[in-house]
Amino acid sequence: MVQTNDRIMDEEMWGGEKHQPKPSYLRSAVKGFIDVIRPAILVKGPRKQLMSTSYLDGLRGWAAFMVYWQHHQLWPRTLIFADQNFENGFGYMDRYFFGAFPGIRLFFSGGHFAVAIFFVISGYVLSAKPIKLMYAGEHEKLGQNLSSALFRRWIRLHIPVMGTTFVYMTSWHLFGIWTVTPVHERTYRDELWKWYCEMKNFTFVFRTGGESWLTYNFHAWSIPVEFRGSIIVYTALLAFSRCTRNARLWCQVGLMFYFMYIVDGWFGTMFVSGMFLCELDFLATQNNLPNWISNLSKYKVKGSYVLFCCAIYLGGCPSHGSDIQIIRDSPGWYWLSWFHPQANMDPKWLFLWTGAFMMMIAIPNLKWLKGFFETRFCQYLGHISFALYLTHGPVLWLLGDRLYTATGWHREANLIHTPYWVDAFPLSKAGPLGFDMAFWVPQIFLLPFTLWMAEIVTKVFDEPSVKIAQWCYRKTLAPAPKM
Numbered sequence: 001m002v003q004t005n006d007r008i009m010d011e012e013m014w015g016g017e018k019h020q021p022k023p024s025y026l027r028s029a030v031k032g033f034i035d036v037i038r039p040a041i042l043v044k045g046p047r048k049q050l051m052s053t054s055y056l057d058g059l060r061g062w063a064a065f066m067v068y069w070q071h072h073q074l075w076p077r078t079l080i081f082a083d084q085n086f087e088n089g090f091g092y093m094d095r096y097f098f099g100a101f102p103g104i105r106l107f108f109s110g111g112h113f114a115v116a117i118f119f120v121i122s123g124y125v126l127s128a129k130p131i132k133l134m135y136a137g138e139h140e141k142l143g144q145n146l147s148s149a150l151f152r153r154w155i156r157l158h159i160p161v162m163g164t165t166f167v168y169m170t171s172w173h174l175f176g177i178w179t180v181t182p183v184h185e186r187t188y189r190d191e192l193w194k195w196y197c198e199m200k201n202f203t204f205v206f207r208t209g210g211e212s213w214l215t216y217n218f219h220a221w222s223i224p225v226e227f228r229g230s231i232i233v234y235t236a237l238l239a240f241s242r243c244t245r246n247a248r249l250w251c252q253v254g255l256m257f258y259f260m261y262i263v264d265g266w267f268g269t270m271f272v273s274g275m276f277l278c279e280l281d282f283l284a285t286q287n288n289l290p291n292w293i294s295n296l297s298k299y300k301v302k303g304s305y306v307l308f309c310c311a312i313y314l315g316g317c318p319s320h321g322s323d324i325q326i327i328r329d330s331p332g333w334y335w336l337s338w339f340h341p342q343a344n345m346d347p348k349w350l351f352l353w354t355g356a357f358m359m360m361i362a363i364p365n366l367k368w369l370k371g372f373f374e375t376r377f378c379q380y381l382g383h384i385s386f387a388l389y390l391t392h393g394p395v396l397w398l399l400g401d402r403l404y405t406a407t408g409w410h411r412e413a414n415l416i417h418t419p420y421w422v423d424a425f426p427l428s429k430a431g432p433l434g435f436d437m438a439f440w441v442p443q444i445f446l447l448p449f450t451l452w453m454a455e456i457v458t459k460v461f462d463e464p465s466v467k468i469a470q471w472c473y474r475k476t477l478a479p480a481p482k483m
Helices: 002-014 025-037 054-080 082-087 111-135 139-175 188-202 218-239 245-262 266-285 297-315 324-328 348-365 367-373 376-383 385-407 412-417 437-476
Strands: none
Touching: 025 437, 054 082, 054 111, 054 348, 054 367, 054 376, 054 385, 054 437, 111 139, 111 218, 111 266, 111 348, 139 188, 139 218, 139 385, 139 437, 188 218, 218 245, 218 266, 218 385, 245 266, 266 348, 297 348, 348 367, 376 385, 385 437
């Protein structure tokens, strides 16, 4: 677009294309660089037109912001065990913190609930086009759609992870930067080899051993889960594509039960439930819902308020550790804990999925809530959500750790490696847990900087990964048969 506009301007200035000067590659490069680093707040333009599912983008963005917020709330307070206080239930072991109160706790430890929402949304979005093709009887196009989606999915998910971790890792050796995590290798060559070994194992989602965490960004643990869930959705869509409406819906219900209660496949339940909701929404537009669901329409708004309140409570499930006894000993969770599936190794996911499922049902029926997720800010967060999820950790470990150290939150390692930051600008830690000035003042710098980095990563890695995946798929296609 830049080159095209430049050519038109040059033709107008010089009177024709034959007098056109050679294009200025330097100028194009400079403009491209400025476009990449220019914050969105400085770009003026009309608001993107909202679609019927735009609220899902806003919800995804807000969930990414909740992940950011939880990790920042916990990181500087490691030495005072804030994770136990925020992530356990209100009143657990006679500890009563405002930040752990039901509902309020989502703003301090809502990252786990946010991940469940991510997975349900993914199941919904991945199913939208295939479900339309099913009901249109376009089975050939359905096959084409699923083959394209499955081919592109791995590329689209992993290029941003590779790019961000490579830059993060390289920065240590290029600029001599120390970070708390992970432990650095002695030379860049050794670091590069370690990064390669971890990355190749990380991207093989069917591995049966080894380290499950990517040490260069352990927040990225959900990416292999996202890919496995995507495979479940694509497989189920193809397997059920020729079923009747009711048979397909019951098969999806059966899969949800199987993944949660028969085997330890909680993430499969989340993805299939998103597919289930997507089909119900499509059937609603066609006035083809099962009768028992249609009969509930008169309770739509009141029922959605009930589901919303239940979702807020369940989304705050005690999540510090995977011991069912922690949930059972938390006030308000004893009876709910008995619904824990025997096969599920981490009980919190049952409650987090139930809350996410209820939330997804409630939002479209509550205008004020849907409108919130359609606001400019939430839509902006939705646009950069993947990049925000991947970059907030490295920014926290590079910059955030130093700023928190300066305001008074420091570890023993900071005394050794960054002593000049320790208490450089000490601030008060008084007040309720989570509301101290030593935490909030660094956020004046950290939040805008993290959002800016997420915008850059979106432009440099996220959006190009979509185009690269599409290009690779087109290059592998066989030519159309000659008639």
